[in-house]
Amino acid sequence: MNWFKRVAQNILTRSKKEIPEGLWNKCPSCNEIIPVKEIEENKYVCPRDGYHFRIGADQYFKLLFDGKHEFLFEEIQPVDVLGFKDKKPYRRRLEEARQKSKASEAVVIARGRIDRIPVVIGCMDFSFIGGSMGTVVGERLKRAMLLCAEEKIPLVVVTKSGGARMQESAFSLMQMAKTAAALSELRKAGVPYIVVLTDPTTGGVTASYAMLGDVHVAEPGALIGFAGPRVIKEAIGKDLPEGFQRSEFLLEHGFVDVIVDRRQLKETLSRLIRILTHKVKKANGNGKETLKAS
Amino acid sequence: MQVFDWEKPVVELEEKLKELYEQFEEGKMADRQAIEAMEAQLAQLKKSLYSNLTPWQRVQMARHPDRPYSLDYIEHIFDDFIELHGDRRFADDKAMVGGPAVLDGKSVMVIGQQKGRTTKERQYRNFGMPNPEGYRKALRLMELAERHGLPVITFIDTPGAAPGIGAEERGQGEAIAYNLLRMSELRVPIVSVVIGEGASGGALGIGVADRFLMMENTWFSVISPESCSSILWRSWDYKEKAAEELKLVPEALLKYGIIDEIIPEPLGGAHRDPDAAYAAVKAALQANLKKLRSQPIDKLTARRKEKYFQMGRYEEKRVVE
Ligand SMILES: [Zn+2]
Numbered sequence: 001m002n003w004f005k006r007v008a009q010n011i012l013t014r015s016k017k018e019i020p021e022g023l024w025n026k027c028p029s030c031n032e033i034i035p036v037k038e039i040e041e042n043k044y045v046c047p048r049d050g051y052h053f054r055i056g057a058d059q060y061f062k063l064l065f066d067g068k069h070e071f072l073f074e075e076i077q078p079v080d081v082l083g084f085k086d087k088k089p090y091r092r093r094l095e096e097a098r099q100k101s102k103a104s105e106a107v108v109i110a111r112g113r114i115d116r117i118p119v120v121i122g123c124m125d126f127s128f129i130g131g132s133m134g135t136v137v138g139e140r141l142k143r144a145m146l147l148c149a150e151e152k153i154p155l156v157v158v159t160k161s162g163g164a165r166m167q168e169s170a171f172s173l174m175q176m177a178k179t180a181a182a183l184s185e186l187r188k189a190g191v192p193y194i195v196v197l198t199d200p201t202t203g204g205v206t207a208s209y210a211m212l213g214d215v216h217v218a219e220p221g222a223l224i225g226f227a228g229p230r231v232i233k234e235a236i237g238k239d240l241p242e243g244f245q246r247s248e249f250l251l252e253h254g255f256v257d258v259i260v261d262r263r264q265l266k267e268t269l270s271r272l273i274r275i276l277t278h279k280v281k282k283a284n285g286n287g288k289e290t291l292k293a294s
Numbered sequence: 295m296q297v298f299d300w301e302k303p304v305v306e307l308e309e310k311l312k313e314l315y316e317q318f319e320e321g322k323m324a325d326r327q328a329i330e331a332m333e334a335q336l337a338q339l340k341k342s343l344y345s346n347l348t349p350w351q352r353v354q355m356a357r358h359p360d361r362p363y364s365l366d367y368i369e370h371i372f373d374d375f376i377e378l379h380g381d382r383r384f385a386d387d388k389a390m391v392g393g394p395a396v397l398d399g400k401s402v403m404v405i406g407q408q409k410g411r412t413t414k415e416r417q418y419r420n421f422g423m424p425n426p427e428g429y430r431k432a433l434r435l436m437e438l439a440e441r442h443g444l445p446v447i448t449f450i451d452t453p454g455a456a457p458g459i460g461a462e463e464r465g466q467g468e469a470i471a472y473n474l475l476r477m478s479e480l481r482v483p484i485v486s487v488v489i490g491e492g493a494s495g496g497a498l499g500i501g502v503a504d505r506f507l508m509m510e511n512t513w514f515s516v517i518s519p520e521s522c523s524s525i526l527w528r529s530w531d532y533k534e535k536a537a538e539e540l541k542l543v544p545e546a547l548l549k550y551g552i553i554d555e556i557i558p559e560p561l562g563g564a565h566r567d568p569d570a571a572y573a574a575v576k577a578a579l580q581a582n583l584k585k586l587r588s589q590p591i592d593k594l595t596a597r598r599k600e601k602y603f604q605m606g607r608y609e610e611k612r613v614v615e
Contacts, residue, residue, distance in 0.1 A: 086526035135606030173516040174605040180474035206467030207495040226467035227457035
């Protein structure tokens with residue numbers, strides 16, 4: 001029985017299917033044809049020019065967790081309450097996303113360890129309707145935030161989203177308020193919340209939990225903004241400056257704390273969380289635990 | 295006054311009635327019978343027209359250039375008001391106004407998005423589209439209210455937060471996000487009223503509230519019908535359809551538990567009888583503030599958070615490994 005049929009029968013099995021991949025992949029940045037294996041071994045970073053490929057939640061989990069991890073809140077599944085229909089009915093978009101995406105929704109939550117420290121990671125996945133935030137994204141993240149507040153577990157959220165899911169209209173908008181209210185609880189509990197901004201992070205996600213981290217880590221070159229570049233270009237009737245709304249631009253303007261190469265992401269998160277939770281490892285050779293951009 | 299095509303039958307009848315009035319005044323008519331008949335006809339027509347507006351017509355009503363704006367409501371509802379300027383960080387945003395005010399002899403803080411009426415005013419107010427400093431000014435006033443125990447009232451009327459290079463440089467997303475977080479925990483009552491347009495995060499940025507009210511001829515949505523049409527249909531021609539699909543009218547939002555109350559407007563919209571609109575909004579604010587003031591603040595903020603925690607619809611399915 002495939003995944004979709006099970007959902008239809010109100011039973012849900014985690015998808016184990018692998019997207020068939022070719023042996024070679026073209027880097028969109030330098031246009032080099034590179035063996036897929038080489039890209040994977042390099043943590044999905046182009047070995048020629050450092051371009052960060054867009055990857056899914058399962059790949060981030062493999063990169064960040066020590067190994068085993070337990071999925072949380074997978075039972076929270078989307079419904080088409082409004083009967084929304086544009087060129088396609090929302091119901092069908094959901095079915096297609098379920099078939100196509102490895103992720104069970106646009107955010108996947110899992111609990112495991114980073115460098116032996118227990119953490120919860122919420123990771124968005126662009127392959128599920130453009131990583132758009134509907135009720136399920138807000139609800140899963142809210143539950144993760146409240147769980148972390150309750151059990152004092154650091155929370156990492158990897159953002160990657162085109163913004164709110166229009167097909168859920170006001171319900172989707174309210175997820176901004178829902179997650180912000182849950183983060184108020186997390187702050188009160190004194191639990192670290194680290195946001196990893198990846199390409200792209202825009203719209204309602206930027207205007208809620210993506211910009212409310214204790215620390216904002218960004219992957220290099222990621223598009224991060226509230227309004228999309230096309231909208232801004234239309235509004236001002238001018239071309240946008242080079243590098244506008246990229247990680248480096250946000251760092252210069254004070255909205256990103258540190259830009260970290262994906263190959264150092266796990267190590268950086270580990271050091272950050274250890275320092276913020278007073279679990280610093282015994283001093284190594286030079287006796288320092290400093291955080292610096294790669 | 296701007297008249298929509300679909301309003302023309304009303305306007306034509308109103309003009310005919312005016313002629314009859316004049317004839318009567320001049321003594322050209324013996325009795326008022328014809329006038330009374332036409333008055334009844336007009337009332338009937340208005341009622342059937344304005345109580346059956348399509349979502350897109352509602353959007354048009356919300357944007358009517360003669361609708362009262364935030365400062366109009368502030369002037370006519372409150373006994374005193376001192377406008378305060380600036381976010382103490384960068385600038386004073388003219389698309390966001392606010393300051394302490396008096397309602398029924400009690401202190402409150404009132405904040406609202408402000409549109410302009412003339413071409414010059416519209417530009418001065420940036421079409422009611424706040425920049426980050428507008429959201430930060432709003433938050434500064436809310437925190438001031440919190441320190442002094444003033445309930446917060448916000449008037450929402452925006453086509454969206456400003457898109458622009460400066461807005462992104464100064465963190466439009468962060469400004470809105472932080473308002474959402476702080477409003478969710480603010481230790482004074484908050485009442486928000488959509489008085490015109492309530493577009494997306496730009497509206498929500500001053501709209502996390504204990505009580506969220508909408509006037510009858512307003513809209514509140516994750517995106518404007520035009521932008522929705524352009525993104526989902528890849529054409530600007532589906533705005534009417536998008537307005538329907540988005541369920542952006544107050545009645546739908548009340549049904550889905552997104553909003554708490556609808557404030558009825560005078561027949562034909564707030565702009566046709568502003569005084570009646572001010573009175574309706576004032577009465578709604580008084581009633582809601584009275585209830586909110588009597589609640590212990592810890593209970594109030596817990597209930598506010600819980601309200602937002604519950605928002606949205608989803609299914610819970612059994613997971614089989
Ligand atoms: Zn490359």
